[in-house]
Amino acid sequence: MSRTIPARRGRPSAAPLPHRKISLSLRMKRLSRAWQLYVLLAPAIVYILVFKYWPMYGVQIAFKNYNPVDGFTDSPWVGLTHFIRFVNSYQFGQVVGNTLWIAILGLLVAFPIPIILALLVNQLQSERFKKFTQTVLYSPAFISTVVVVGIMFVVLSPRSGLVNNAIQLAGGEPVFFMGSAEWFRPIYVISDVWQNAGFSMIVYLAALAAIDPALHDAAKVDGASKLQRIRHIDLPGIMPVVTVLFILAIGNLLNVGFEKALLMQTPLNLSSSEIIQTYVYHAGLQQAQFSYSAAIGLFNSLLNLALLLFFNTVARRANQATLW
Amino acid sequence: MSLITNPRTIDNPPRPVSQGGRPRPKPTLRDRYGDRVFNIAATAVLLLSILAVVYPLYFIVIASISDPNAVYEGKVWLFPSGVTTEGYERIFADSRIWNGLGNTVVYTVLGTAISVSTILCGAYALSRKDMPGRKILMLLFVITMFFDGGLITKYLVVRDLGMLDTVWAVVLPGAVGVWNLIIARSFFEHTVPNELREAAQMDGANDFTFFLKMVLPLSKPLIMLMIMVHVVAHWNSFFDALIFLNDDSKYPLQLVLRNILIQSDVSSSGTTGGDIESYAAAQRIAELTKYAMIVVSSLPLMIALPFMQKHFTKGAMIGAVK
Numbered sequence: 192m193s194r195t196i197p198a199r200r201g202r203p204s205a206a207p208l209p210h211r212k213i214s215l216s217l218r219m220k221r222l223s224r225a226w227q228l229y230v231l232l233a234p235a236i237v238y239i240l241v242f243k244y245w246p247m248y249g250v251q252i253a254f255k256n257y258n259p260v261d262g263f264t265d266s267p268w269v270g271l272t273h274f275i276r277f278v279n280s281y282q283f284g285q286v287v288g289n290t291l292w293i294a295i296l297g298l299l300v301a302f303p304i305p306i307i308l309a310l311l312v313n314q315l316q317s318e319r320f321k322k323f324t325q326t327v328l329y330s331p332a333f334i335s336t337v338v339v340v341g342i343m344f345v346v347l348s349p350r351s352g353l354v355n356n357a358i359q360l361a362g363g364e365p366v367f368f369m370g371s372a373e374w375f376r377p378i379y380v381i382s383d384v385w386q387n388a389g390f391s392m393i394v395y396l397a398a399l400a401a402i403d404p405a406l407h408d409a410a411k412v413d414g415a416s417k418l419q420r421i422r423h424i425d426l427p428g429i430m431p432v433v434t435v436l437f438i439l440a441i442g443n444l445l446n447v448g449f450e451k452a453l454l455m456q457t458p459l460n461l462s463s464s465e466i467i468q469t470y471v472y473h474a475g476l477q478q479a480q481f482s483y484s485a486a487i488g489l490f491n492s493l494l495n496l497a498l499l500l501f502f503n504t505v506a507r508r509a510n511q512a513t514l515w
Numbered sequence: 516m517s518l519i520t521n522p523r524t525i526d527n528p529p530r531p532v533s534q535g536g537r538p539r540p541k542p543t544l545r546d547r548y549g550d551r552v553f554n555i556a557a558t559a560v561l562l563l564s565i566l567a568v569v570y571p572l573y574f575i576v577i578a579s580i581s582d583p584n585a586v587y588e589g590k591v592w593l594f595p596s597g598v599t600t601e602g603y604e605r606i607f608a609d610s611r612i613w614n615g616l617g618n619t620v621v622y623t624v625l626g627t628a629i630s631v632s633t634i635l636c637g638a639y640a641l642s643r644k645d646m647p648g649r650k651i652l653m654l655l656f657v658i659t660m661f662f663d664g665g666l667i668t669k670y671l672v673v674r675d676l677g678m679l680d681t682v683w684a685v686v687l688p689g690a691v692g693v694w695n696l697i698i699a700r701s702f703f704e705h706t707v708p709n710e711l712r713e714a715a716q717m718d719g720a721n722d723f724t725f726f727l728k729m730v731l732p733l734s735k736p737l738i739m740l741m742i743m744v745h746v747v748a749h750w751n752s753f754f755d756a757l758i759f760l761n762d763d764s765k766y767p768l769q770l771v772l773r774n775i776l777i778q779s780d781v782s783s784s785g786t787t788g789g790d791i792e793s794y795a796a797a798q799r800i801a802e803l804t805k806y807a808m809i810v811v812s813s814l815p816l817m818i819a820l821p822f823m824q825k826h827f828t829k830g831a832m833i834g835a836v837k
Contacts, residue, residue, distance in 0.1 A: 227722035228640040235637030246664025311557040333816045335751030337769045341776030356589030475667040488665030
């Protein structure tokens with residue numbers, strides 16, 4: 192393209208009169224071409240305007256008393272009332288605490304495991320075993336959240352579950368896992384690793400495959416062991432990908448896993464399973480407190496955005512890859 | 516250098532470099548002791564991980580065809596015992612399951628068609644560097660990745676549109692994922708050469724014809740990836756249906772499963788006192804049905820997985836390249 196344009200421009204500049212004609216028709220052509228591109232883009236634009244920006248516009252109801260008759264625009268303003276009510280409510284500490292607990296536990300446990308798995312799989316000698324491991328580890332990602340939680344309920348069932356049968360075989364007392372608040376977080380995080388670690392591993396494997404094999408060869412000649420090569424070649428090699436995915440994970444810290452938490456909730460584990468978003472769901476959609484729950488949702492989004500901006504800045508300061 | 520000075524090496528290459536198609540020199544001299552320990556440890560860790568992933572699934576399969584009493588008593592570990600197909604018979608006799616399955620197929624086909632065509636067209640337009648306003652339009656999409664209006668306002672918008680309890684509430688609100696759009700855009704940027712478009716324009720093709728006749732046939736891997744991503748997502752989704760649908764004849768399979776697998780368990784698990792014999796038996800049959808249900812609902816994707824894997828791996832790489 193960069194080669195052809197000067198050639199086109201160069202020709203008419205020798206004869207100014209036809210230049211106008213060509214550029215005019217070119218401009219017309221370009222306009223009509225752009226028009227066609229806009230038509231191609233139109234459905235996607237309409238989609239985000241209706242399903243993303245309209246709800247964003249509607250966020251103002253967090254500062255209003257929404258009623259369906261007046262809609263987003265004309266409902267009366269009430270300022271920060273809903274936020275104050277949420278902060279002062281007895282659930283506030285519990286709900287925010289639960290959310291942060293799950294998010295941080297998930298990040299500390301579920302984020303590094305795919306990296307470790309990828310580093311190990313990458314070192315395997317046999318290509319077939321490599322392929323096999325990948326396929327097996329990544330298959331649970333295709334099982335739906337509903338079914339994964341269903342599996343938890345049957346496998347962890349206090350009466351007939353696999354785990355409790357094993358516990359009883361070992362002489363222990365059966366545990367009602369899904370009905371106890373202490374077990375909610377471990378089960379949540381372990382099942383997350385079980386389901387998603389293999390899938391997340393794929394991205395790191397792709398990044399590892401892109402590392403120049405000459406680096407490994409040189410290190411081998413110098414007598415570096417496998418562990419040393421992992422530490423000094425593989426890890427630095429995938430660091431940009433790790434950083435970007437870490438920031439993305441932070442950006443979604445308070446959002447992911449909401450569906451699973453909702454499915455895992457039982458009346459008995461609510462004290463640790465009620466997170467901000469399930470609370471929004473219960474207060475907003477089940478009890479129709481639209482403005483109040485929209486305010487809580489906004490609180491969640493802003494907290495999330497703040498975390499994202501903070502970590503992106505930290506990454507930039509540390510001269511790591513950033514999102515922007 | 517030595518190749519030139521020592522003619523013998525031409526006939527007798529010092530090292531079979533090409534062995535196994537790998538250019539790397541093999542660690543022939545000494546496989547260090549530490550490396551061997553590492554290999555054993557790595558293999559052990561991975562084998563354990565495989566076991567941890569496979570065993571629960573395997574157990575569910577064998578439990579689904581075992582005598583529920585044997586499962587209850589903890590006699591089923593490695594092999595099914597007292598084989599029965601009652602669980603499956605009950606599922607196939609259950610009209611809720613069939614109805615849910617039918618709904619899921621409709622939602623999946625319609626939703627995938629809408630999402631994939633919207634994403635492909637939009638991403639192609641955004642991939643064109645000569646489209647005026649491209650950067651601002653792209654920004655419009657990217658912003659929504661980092662901030663959105665939240666669950667409540669989304670629900671109210673769908674309600675105001677009169678879509679509650681219709682197919683549209685399930686297929687439209689999540690139709691275009693910005694991440695997918697970005698993947699598709701960078702695929703087009705890397706695979707459709709500008710020269711090709713210029714040549715086509717010389718021949719009088721406009722953007723529509725070029726997109727349909729040249730770009731799409733060149734983008735088969737991308738189209739496959741997009742179709743599969745959306746089929747899997749729709750097949751597995753339940754939440755939009757949960758909040759937007761009230762009429763249970765419209766429930767997709769996952770929502771039906773949730774009500775049977777999870778909700779029914781919650782309602783019965785709290786009260787374990789005073790079990791009568793028949794109640795316990797019914798309970799065990801219910802458990803058996805759950806195992807079978809998990810198998811039946813996950814089987815289609817598990818069977819398709821080997822065919823899909825190649826495309827998903829490619830997709831992960833397109834995403835990583837971005």
